[in-house]
Amino acid sequence: MRENRFGPFGIQHRDLGQVLGSPSPGLAMSTDREDAVARLMRPRSVAVVGASEKPGAPTSFVMRNLIGCGFRGAIHPVHPTAQAVFGLPAVKRLCELPQLPDAVLIGVAAERVLGVLDEAGQxxxxxxxxxxxxxAEIGPSGQALQAxxxxxxxRHGMAVCGPNCLGLFDVHTGLALYSSRLAPIEAGNVAIVSHSGALGIALAHSGRLRLSMLISAGNAAVTDFPDYLSFLAGDARTDVVGLVMEKIGNPEAFSRATAAMHAAGKPVIVLRLGRSQKGAAASAAHTGSLAGSDEAFLDFFRRCGVxxxxxADEFIETAALLSRERRRPRSKGLALIGVSGGSMAHVSDVAExxxxxxPELSPPTxxxxxxxxxxxxxxxNPLDVTGIVFAEPGIYxxxxxxxxxxxxxxxxxxVQDVPAGxxxxxxxxxxxxxxxxAEHRAHAATPSVVISNLAAGPHAQIARALDAADIPVLHGTxxxxxxxxxxxxxxxxxxxPAGLPLIEAHPRWTRRFVAGKQLTEREAKMFLADHGLTVTRELPARSREAAVAAAREIGFPVVMKIESPDIAHKTEAGGVHLGVADADGAAIAYDAIMVDVAAKAPTARLEGVVIQEMxxxxxxxxxGVAMHETFGPTLLVGTGGVLVEFLRDSAVAVLPIGRAAAHQLVGRxxxxxxxxxxxGAPEADLEAFVDAILGxxxxxxxxxxxxxxxELNPIAILPKGKGVRVLDALIIASGGKG
Structure with a gap:
């Protein structure tokens, strides 16, 4: 029987307090959820349901990994017929175990998982x-099963890694609840948490990182990235965490977890997958077509400080640098040094x-x-020290x-290339x-690194010498x-954000939106005006005579637009006339708008025209505002007008944002x-525009x-001190789907 520090069968079930003992180093236990996650990440004993010796079977890899990686806790195989698996006594069901394990690996088919999980919880x-x-990855039936x-x-207060995962591996303790072959990995201070099992394996086995933990989160149906981050924030053996993410299940929890990482002085690296995927359906508003899902994620991650x-290459090099260099630079200036002018020129080009x-070097330097x-x-800077340093390295x-x-x-x-060949x-x-x-780095306060232009890295002999001195060696320019x-x-x-403007939703408008009653532009502006925004003066008209009278009341020149709840983009439908200068022009414009729009949008409901001030x-x-499936309402700001999609000048923010963030949004x-x-144009009223953004x-x-x-497009930002004016507005009601 395999020997372990807990005895042949682990710690007795009757003394559960001894199973966990004191909390893991650096982890402050305060809730049942944290306690369950701690048992998942640092179990003292494990059961493997479906344990097998069959070559290639996932649970065969798990058993081999646990034993081969030196896990010193008790391992309990569970198998319906086998008396032993890899020499360890097996039982038929979890309830037959002589001791209660901290964690269980469930290695059975999906249709059997729920029964085993429930038994474990009981x-x-x-x-x-x-x-x-x-x-969930297979569609509705799988989603129901996952729910x-x-x-x-x-219900049982359990932490769960997976489903649809490879498992987890604590490199320091040998806890290898991992269902793929594990090559030797050097223990260190980088933790990798990945939705993708394959990418996690690739990064872990790159040979470039020293790992504390490798976690294949899979579908993350129960225990998600925020749980892992919260644990790792208190893990004394982890200094850097790298995430390979496809989704964010709980943005608020993720934000809190990254804040905990920051408070612990531990950077978080994120490689997000699926950034090029388009939304499921295009919105009728320009905002929906511009506010791509990726932009919202980028803003969210930016605000989380990750x-x-x-x-993958950038992931590895960033983790390699942050894990080895704990000193922080006093400035953003980079100095390059090498023995080749051509290499210096190449690296300088890419650096720019x-x-x-x-930066330029100081006169004393x-x-x-x-x-x-x-x-x-x-x-x-960059500095070519010439080949003299081969004979006199002291000069270098x-x-x-x-x-x-x-x-x-x-x-x-x-910058030093020493090709492996x-x-x-x-x-x-x-x-x-x-x-x-190496001698310089041992005594310098300024961080220093070595760059190999080749992704393959330097010759093994040089790599060993630099590694022995704990010098970060970065591969690929x-x-x-x-x-x-x-x-x-x-x-x-x-x-x-503090001091945000707060408003209450008006029941009259809410009922209309939920009922799916779309607004015309004039009605949309009435809504905005009710909530404090400045809109154009305008009047409706259902005849050419009424149009002329309204234009006279507002004062020429005027803008005339079709009024219809069915037409989102009036210009394309021939429904906008600008700069109408007199009564005759107003009469002509009215007739033209009604004829042109009827021809181009024959099914649209036409409710006359709107005459507004020019x-x-x-x-x-x-x-603009669009609804994001993960973050809810997101805000888009950019250059407006009829060329908005052609110019594609915009920036996206996840709400809420404060005044400083609104300024930064415009600045992007x-x-x-x-x-x-x-x-030479006059300065526009930026503060009034920011007020509108916050509103x-x-x-x-x-x-x-x-x-x-x-969508407000356009909103005119008038010269400084004169405010803003909403010239056009589009609102699309949810119809109860929000």
């Missing part, structure tokens, strides 16, 4: 790993492309380098020290440089530089340049279940 097991596929699974787990990466600053380097070397070390001491420099990167003799020529870098950019500009979670000057902007668009007064955000929040979309 006997008091609080944590489970469920491998089986056949749940029942989640309810069963919640590091977003574009691909990814937005890194290569230039003077130091001038005295140190041969006359034919140029003391600048002194140059590193000079760069690190420059007040403009936050990170020093040694070199013979050992060729690689040995670079050992002096590697030693100089672009991925390396983007990792340095993230390192130099670690984001912080956004503070909760607003001269100002910057045309767009404010080219609209900001127009507001500031582009090419629309308050409306969207108050009517979240009643509105499907809301």
């Amino acid at each position: 006997i008091g097991i609080k944590a489970a790993v469920i491998l089986a596929s056949g749940f 029942t699974l989640a309810e069963t787990a919640r 590091i977003l990466v574009d691909d 492309q990814v937005g890194l600053d290569l 230039v003077a130091t380098l001038s005295a140190l380097l041969p006359a034919y070397a140029t003391p600048q 070390r002194a140059a590193l020290q000079a760069l690190a001491a420059d007040p403009n420099i936050g990170v020093v990167a040694a 070199l013979d050992d003799g060729g690689a040995e020529e670079y050992l002096g440089i590697a030693a100089a870098i 672009r991925a390396a530089l983007k990792a340095i950019r993230s390192f130099g500009d670690l984001p912080c979670p956004a503070l909760a 607003v001269e000057g100002g910057v045309e902007a767009l404010i 668009t080219r609209l900001a340049h127009l507001i500031a007064g582009y090419r 629309i955000g308050a409306i969207a929040t108050a009517y979240a279940g009643a509105l499907s979309a809301l």
Whole structure:
């Protein structure tokens, strides 16, 4: 029988308090949910239902991994007929176990999972790993099964990894409830949590990261990323967490968990999958076509203070750097040093492309380098120290020290390619440089890294020397530089907005929206005016005579538009005439609008025309609201007018946002340049525009279940001090689907 520190059968069921003992190091237990997650992540004993010795079977990998990785807790195989599995005594059912395990791995088919999970919960097991596929990922039938699974787990107060997952692996303890072959992984301080099992395996076995934990979350039906993050925030063996995500189940919980990570000083890296997928249906409003799902996720992650990466290479290099370099740069300036002018030029080009600053060196630094380097070397950033350093590596070390001491420099990167194809003799020529870098890093306060332009990394001999000195060696020019950019500009979670304008939904409007009664533009403006926004003066007209009279009352010139609840985009239907200058023009415009719209939209209900004041000057902007399946109402701001989709100048924010965030939202668009007064134009009223943004955000929040979309396009931002004016508005009611 396999020996373990808990005795041959683990800790006795009658003394459950001893099963958990004290909380895991660094984890403050305060709730039943946290207690269950702790049992899932750090069990002292485990049961494996469906345990098998059959080669290739998932539970065979689990058993082999638990034993081969050195898990020292009790392992209880559960099998309907076998007396033993891999030499460990087996029982037929969980209820026959002589001791209560902390966690159970359920390795049976989907249709049998619920029975096993319920049995586990009834006997008091609080944590489970469920491998089986056949749940929400297959469609409605699987979704129903997963909902029942989640309810069963919640009823018993259980934490569950999966279903449709590979399991989890604690590299430090050997807890390998993992159903795939595990090659040796060096223990370290990076945790990976992934919806995708395959990507998790690829990242974990890249050979570039030292791991604390590997978690294949699968469908995350019960225990989700916020639970794992909350645990890892208190895990003394984890300093960096990398997430591979397809979805966010609970944005509020995720935000709280990333805040806990930030408070613990632990950066979170996110590689989000499915960023190119289009929405299920296009909205009739421009906002729906612009506010892509990815933009909302980007804003949400930005406000959570996580590091977003574009691909697996960037994920690996960012995690490698953050896990090894705990010092923080004093500035964003990057200094490059190497022995090749061509290599320096290449890296400098890419650095500029990814937005890194290569600042000028200070005069004292230039003077130091001038005295140190041969006359034919140029003391600048990037710095080519020339081939003299092969014979005199001390010069390389002194140059590193000079760069690190420059007040403009936050990170020093040694660019050194030593191709893996070199013979050992060729690689040995670079050992002096590697030693100089290692000696410098041991005593420098300024962070330093090594960049290999080749994704394959440097020659093994050099890699070993740098690794022994714990020097971050980053592979691939672009991925390396983007990792340095993230390192130099670690984001912080956004503070909760304060002082937001609050409104109450009016029952009259709510009933209309929920009933699905669409508004005309004039009615939409009445709604906006009721909630404090400034709209154009306008009057309805159902005849050419009424149109002329209304135009005279408002004052020429005027704008004339079709009024119809069925036409979202009036210009395309021939329903807009601008700058109507006199009574004759108003009569002609009325007739033309009615004829043209009837021809282009024959099924639309036509309710006459609207005559509105002509607003001269100002910057045309767009404010829109769309409903996001994950975040609810999201806000879009950008350049407005008829060319809105052609220009595609917009930025998206998840609500709510405060005044500072609204300013930042505008600043992420080219609209900001127009507001500031582009090419001699007068400065527009930015503060009034921000007021309008906050007002629309308050409306969207108050009517979240009643509105499907809301769009102000254009809203005119008048010269500074003169406010804004809503020129056109579109509101799409939810019809009870919100």
